[in-house]
Amino acid sequence: MKSFKLFILMTLLTGLLAAPFRASAEDAKKSDKYPLKTCVVSDEKLGGDMGEPYVFTYKDKKIKDDSGREVRLCCKSCLKDFNKEPAKYIKKIDEAEKAAKAKK
Ligand SMILES: [Zn+2]
Known part of the structure; x- marks a missing residue:
């Protein structure tokens, strides 16, 4: 059960960390x-x-x-x-x- 919670936490964290990178990649495409x-x-x-x-x-x-x-x-x-x-x-x-x- 403990590891399952950790898994959820990790998934949430990766999602949060990845978001700004994704946004900047899109910005770069716009200002080409x-x-x-x-x-x-x-x-x-x-x-x-x-x-x-x-x-x-x-x-x-x-x-x-x-x-x-x-x-x-x-x-x-x-x-x-x-x-x-x-x-x-x-x-x-x-x-x-x-x-x-x-x-x-
Ligand atoms: Zn080449």
Whole structure:
């Protein structure tokens, strides 16, 4: 009986803890400022047949207090290639950002 109560408690706690994460993920989708619809490494469409894109924040260690920037890859295996030449791929995102701003 004791373990059953614990189980209920754990279920409730996990639900409470998971809620804010879920909300922030939805907010990120709403304010979608990422300029590219493709993976910078493979040029594959993001969120297509490959499923959910792999999203992470890249921080340039050479820049002090770099707040980081969002990078979206079509899959996690592209991360290896990204890490080989991060500057090259960041530049791609920069250029896409500039192009998106120029349109407006
Ligand atoms: Zn990929």
